[in-house]
Amino acid sequence: MSGPVVQLVSIVKRFGSALAVDRVSVDIQPGEFFSLLGPSGCGKTTTLRLIAGFESADAGDILISGERVNDRRPYERGVGMVFQSYALFPHLSVARNVAFGLEQRKIAKAEIPGRVNRALELVRLDPATYADRMPAQLSGGQRQRVALARALVLEPRILLLDEPLGALDLKLRKEMQLELKALNRSLGITFIYVTHDQEEALTMSDRIAVMDSGRIAQLGTPAAVYENPRTAFVASFIGASNFLSGMAESLGDRRWRLVGRHGTLVVRAEPGVMVEAGREVRIAIRPEWMDLFPPDQIPAGENAVPGTVQEVIYLGETIHVLVALDPGDVVTVALRNEGQLIKPVPWTRGSRVAVAWLPEDCQVLEPDA
Amino acid sequence: MSRRRRVLAWFAARPNASGYALLAPGMIWLLLFFLAPIALMLAYSAMKRGLYGGVEPGFTLEHYRRFFDPLYLDILLRTILWSFVCTVLCLVIGYPVAYVVARAGRWRQWLLFLVVLPFWTSFLVRMFAMIFLLRDSGFINGVLLRVGLIHEPVALLYTPFAVMLGLVYGFLPLMILPIYASLEKLDVALLEAAEVLGATPWARFTRVIFPLSLPGVVAGSLLTFIPALGSFVTSDLLGGAKQVMIGNLIQNQFTVARNWPFGSAAAFVLMGVVLVAVVGYLRRRDAGDFVG
Numbered sequence: 001m002s003g004p005v006v007q008l009v010s011i012v013k014r015f016g017s018a019l020a021v022d023r024v025s026v027d028i029q030p031g032e033f034f035s036l037l038g039p040s041g042c043g044k045t046t047t048l049r050l051i052a053g054f055e056s057a058d059a060g061d062i063l064i065s066g067e068r069v070n071d072r073r074p075y076e077r078g079v080g081m082v083f084q085s086y087a088l089f090p091h092l093s094v095a096r097n098v099a100f101g102l103e104q105r106k107i108a109k110a111e112i113p114g115r116v117n118r119a120l121e122l123v124r125l126d127p128a129t130y131a132d133r134m135p136a137q138l139s140g141g142q143r144q145r146v147a148l149a150r151a152l153v154l155e156p157r158i159l160l161l162d163e164p165l166g167a168l169d170l171k172l173r174k175e176m177q178l179e180l181k182a183l184n185r186s187l188g189i190t191f192i193y194v195t196h197d198q199e200e201a202l203t204m205s206d207r208i209a210v211m212d213s214g215r216i217a218q219l220g221t222p223a224a225v226y227e228n229p230r231t232a233f234v235a236s237f238i239g240a241s242n243f244l245s246g247m248a249e250s251l252g253d254r255r256w257r258l259v260g261r262h263g264t265l266v267v268r269a270e271p272g273v274m275v276e277a278g279r280e281v282r283i284a285i286r287p288e289w290m291d292l293f294p295p296d297q298i299p300a301g302e303n304a305v306p307g308t309v310q311e312v313i314y315l316g317e318t319i320h321v322l323v324a325l326d327p328g329d330v331v332t333v334a335l336r337n338e339g340q341l342i343k344p345v346p347w348t349r350g351s352r353v354a355v356a357w358l359p360e361d362c363q364v365l366e367p368d369a
Numbered sequence: 370m371s372r373r374r375r376v377l378a379w380f381a382a383r384p385n386a387s388g389y390a391l392l393a394p395g396m397i398w399l400l401l402f403f404l405a406p407i408a409l410m411l412a413y414s415a416m417k418r419g420l421y422g423g424v425e426p427g428f429t430l431e432h433y434r435r436f437f438d439p440l441y442l443d444i445l446l447r448t449i450l451w452s453f454v455c456t457v458l459c460l461v462i463g464y465p466v467a468y469v470v471a472r473a474g475r476w477r478q479w480l481l482f483l484v485v486l487p488f489w490t491s492f493l494v495r496m497f498a499m500i501f502l503l504r505d506s507g508f509i510n511g512v513l514l515r516v517g518l519i520h521e522p523v524a525l526l527y528t529p530f531a532v533m534l535g536l537v538y539g540f541l542p543l544m545i546l547p548i549y550a551s552l553e554k555l556d557v558a559l560l561e562a563a564e565v566l567g568a569t570p571w572a573r574f575t576r577v578i579f580p581l582s583l584p585g586v587v588a589g590s591l592l593t594f595i596p597a598l599g600s601f602v603t604s605d606l607l608g609g610a611k612q613v614m615i616g617n618l619i620q621n622q623f624t625v626a627r628n629w630p631f632g633s634a635a636a637f638v639l640m641g642v643v644l645v646a647v648v649g650y651l652r653r654r655d656a657g658d659f660v661g
Contacts, residue, residue: 052565074561075567080565081562100566100576101567104563
């Protein structure tokens with residue numbers, strides 16, 4: 001069937017007086033890799049647990065394949081779940097762990113070993129080697145794979161993943177990210193993925209819901225949330241941003257002049273971003289959207305703020321230049337490393353520079369909710 | 370160099386020495402007050418009986434032979450049976466209690482406090498309290514008479530029932546606490562994982578909760594069974610002369626009967642039973658017989 005596989009309609013969840021999930025609405029499409037991203041306590045895990053059925057919503061509807069499932073038990077919802085702690089049964093072997101769901105669902109005994117083996121192969125664990133091992137004999141990455149196989153063996157329509165890679169080291173995490181993405185594509189299962197790691201969300205997701213204080217602050221593709229963050233929260237939580245502000249004066253056609261302590265800046269707002277003339281407006285500028293020029297060579301049409309280089313940081317792929325703007329704030333400018341031994345950046349500590357960017361290379365922000 | 374520094378340097382030069390030094394107090398204590406008396410008793414159990422207590426020189430296995438007389442063997446078998454029944458009753462009563470306490474959230478500390486509360490009074494006092502409950506003019510008979518359910522007191526005291534009640538009452542906390550400890554550690558995510566995989570509440574208990582609480586069940590069972598085997602206060606006070614357990618027999622040999630060698634022999638037979646039971650139990654557990 002077509003249409004969203006999961007629909008959250010204005011769901012609310014309270015824990016005592018604390019509002020954990022505040023009127024969250026979202027449609028998740030079949031086969032989508034959907035991430036709930038946010039800092040701890042933003043409501044992302046609670047939202048996932050509401051979909052799984054471990055928590056019950058105080059208001060709103062949860063629909064799976066068009067049917068309201070608010071009152072259904074977790075196993076009646078057709079979802080699989082991978083837990084942050086893996087939650088493997090420590091007293092059962094790998095094969096018994098994977099077989100657990102099949103046994104509970106009264107699948108024919110003869111069918112079970114074959115399905116267990118296929119599930120293990122799917123997550124690239126050799127059944128001959130691993131089937132009889134106990135969870136305690138596995139590495140973190142292997143446990144993660146068993147947890148995945150245990151959920152996938154039941155062929156769920158939806159796989160819920162609660163920070164499943166949090167405990168793995170960086171290299172393994174990167175590897176698993178690509179594998180999860182590949183599984184999502186090849187199996188056609190909808191993945192709903194909770195993470196606080198913005199890079200992880202950007203790498204894997206088709207769409208990301210950035211959550212803040214129980215609400216969805218922004219929903220969109222990785223490129224949309226990174227390149228067009230709508231609020232200061234999103235701009236600072238995903239990637240790094242420099243923030244400047246000024247009093248808005250309309251220039252027409254979504255262009256605004258901001259007059260503030262850094263002089264006059266010209267910016268262009270994205271469609272739909274509400275700006276009120278005469279009010280203080282904040283803008284976010286990604287470090288890589290800015291460039292540095294000698295103060296007397298500012299390109300025409302660009303915003304430019306004078307300042308003094310405070311620090312030059314070598315990061316390999318990029319060079320970060322910290323510039324103290326004349327009226328105080330420090331901004332970070334990321335320059336592409338074109339080979340410091342061949343073509344070094346001309347700036348050193350104390351250099352006088354102008355930080356410049358184009359009016360469209362910045363993001364006019366709405367006030368945080 | 371100060372003395373302290375000389376001592377530290379001595380230990381630094383001998384990496385194993387600090388381990389032995391830490392073990393020494395416990396080892397010396399056990400050697401003096403556990404192993405030595407046991408060795409002494411072992412020797413006594415194979416010596417001749419002294420006329421006024423104590424022993425006289427000479428080697429004999431007569432006391433062991435005497436113990437396997439049906440009279441004494443019955444007492445041993447009854448003791449084993451009662452201890453076993455007591456352990457099973459404690460498990461059946463104690464497991465649900467431990468489960469509730471482990472899941473009680475903020476009430477947990479208080480419930481745990483209530484479980485441990487009986488330990489604040491001496492075992493002896495608690496058994497005397499049972500007498501006041503059970504005797505003919507006691508609380509239970511009083512209430513039953515007043516309500517009119519019975520017309521004359523029911524004999525509760527000095528029955529096997531009274532002994533079992535006392536044993537279960539006395540040892541129940543020792544069963545609850547280890548089971549509580551293993552249930553309290555149980556990761557809630559395991560239960561959620563089982564639930565989303567389709568396990569019913571009963572399957573969650575039999576397939577996940579109970580197997581994972583087995584270490585607590587084993588510890589609790591041993592902590593109940595072993596002291597029950599050796600108990601004598603309960604059967605003495607609540608069972609009267611008719612419900613003798615092996616603990617009473619041993620105590621009696623050392624006090625009233627003044628037959629130290631026979632008391633020692635009986636004590637060693639009891640130790641043998643405990644050893645066989647514990648080793649057998651632990652080996653079966655390690656072989657995985659109990660794990661579902």
